[in-house]
Amino acid sequence: MTEHPLYIAVLDGDARGARAAVEEALNAGADPQDLLSSYMIPAMDEVGKRFDDGEYFVPELLIAARAMKSGLELLRPLLAETGAKPVGTVIVGTVRGDLHDIGKNLVASMLEGGGFKVIDLGVDVAPEKFTAAINEHHPDILAMSALLTTTMPGMKTTIDVLKQDGLRDSVKIMIGGAPVTRRYATEIGADAFSESASGAVREAKSLLKL
């Protein structure tokens, strides 16, 4: 696996190489699902591990995620034809009143790299916008971010609105951001918490028992 050109291209963040490797493998009759699950997702797992071990920085995560995306563009139509679905669907957004998006964007990129379909609602997202998106996209997970102690309560407000609207049990909720703690996640009734982008992918997979 680790010597396959597709694995190496994703690991090295080589978008052109990843695309070329996918094309070559498909021309040789490879199964699209096998390319995804045997090479691309393991490569992204390795990228996440290297980040956790301090061998990679975020820019390396992002270029690897872009290489993954580049290869996926070729695979997606074929996967759809075979009925294959993404690992899961995640709605992400920074809560109301908070304009910070560096961490949120990073989590979105890493989730995409991990094989999730990501719907990014952006920053300053009101609870009503989260609920509307849940009704429209039926995600597996809602991931909320906040950087400020003053905006963090927006996570609880959103969860409360989901409860009022009868949507709480339809979706798993994951939260993160500089001031957010596991204890806070428990207090407000979130299902998961992560303090890093790569950890968010692990938590998301764990929530979906993958």
Added chain:
Amino acid sequence: MMTGVCERAVDLGAPDLLVEFETLPPMTVDPQLGVTITNILATILHAVQARHGIKAALRLTPNDSRDHRRPPPMRSGYYWENMLRLFAAAGAAGADMLAIESTGGKEIHDDALMNADLEGIVYALGVLAPRDMSFLWRHIVQICNDTGIVPSGDTGCGFANTAMALASQKMVPRVLAAIVRVACVPRGLVAFNEGAVGPSKDCAYEGPYFKAIAGVPISMEGRSAACAHLSPLGNIPMAACDCWSNESVQNVRLLSAPAPVVSMDQLIFDCRLMNRASLDGREASLTLRRWLEESDALLDPQAYVLKPQIVFDISQQIVLQPTPYLQTRTAVLAAVEALKQGVKHNGLTLSAIELRWLDKLATQSAALPEDEDEFIALMMRKYKDSPYIPTEYGLPCT
């Protein structure tokens, strides 16, 4: 909080006190709220001044709220107009100085920083930010002149301190954060070119460059700001400071006193030490400066680029360039070279991963074109779908 820190300053016999009030977004979006709080703070400060003779000043730093809309209109609209209202009311409310942490170019910079994309960083800091700051500071200086208060300075906080914070979390390389710090110098100089006179903002760790180039007094923070953010810059910022500052001390009760009072206590003792060294003459001052410098400089590239000799060397190269873009390009090239030389000859310690990144960034910096028009055209194509409005920076419509 204000009463407590003023009382401590008086109790310890501090001769001078500069208090800064940085507004939270709602206090700028609703300028009357910012004015009311400024007035409360100024009333307390000026009463202490009148009663105890301490020389006191209040610096008001409205937050730059223009990015509340995305993409941000930088030169018109609701948020800009309310910022202007707060600037205009600052003097009458009791502020003595006006400052800002301007954010022009941050729409591009945030993403470029996360991708360690130097050309994007240079576009933000060398093209967009200076154009925005020229516009913004012309207004601030005019208002300050009209209302009789001091236009003090700006900071690359939203850029270089973001990089510093991300580097401390091991998200981006420290060498990148060091290069971004130096790349923030030309944008900061724009404020002084437009009429700001200092002291520069305390969170502008690039301040020593302002002092070297523009000759303005600078505020600095370092170990005194650990309550707000950890950094590898503990002592070295003190080596060239004119005002020594803390940062965002939360008003929590400690065993001795509330945290802001404790922090004031520590600042005053730091200042006593610096003033004592100064009283003992040039040699004593330089000895203290050397200790402050050498305790940090070789342990982190972000500290290394604040070494006075490095500051002088790079500043000399920056001032030879005629435009902010070329100054920023030079700042980046010179910072990369200084770090390389620091590792090779001067004992700067970098990990193998950081060295790998220094090589990558050296390659990127060498590709920055000398032709500014060519660079702008290239970047306008690269960022044609990005969340910023070129015309808000005086650039042509894409």
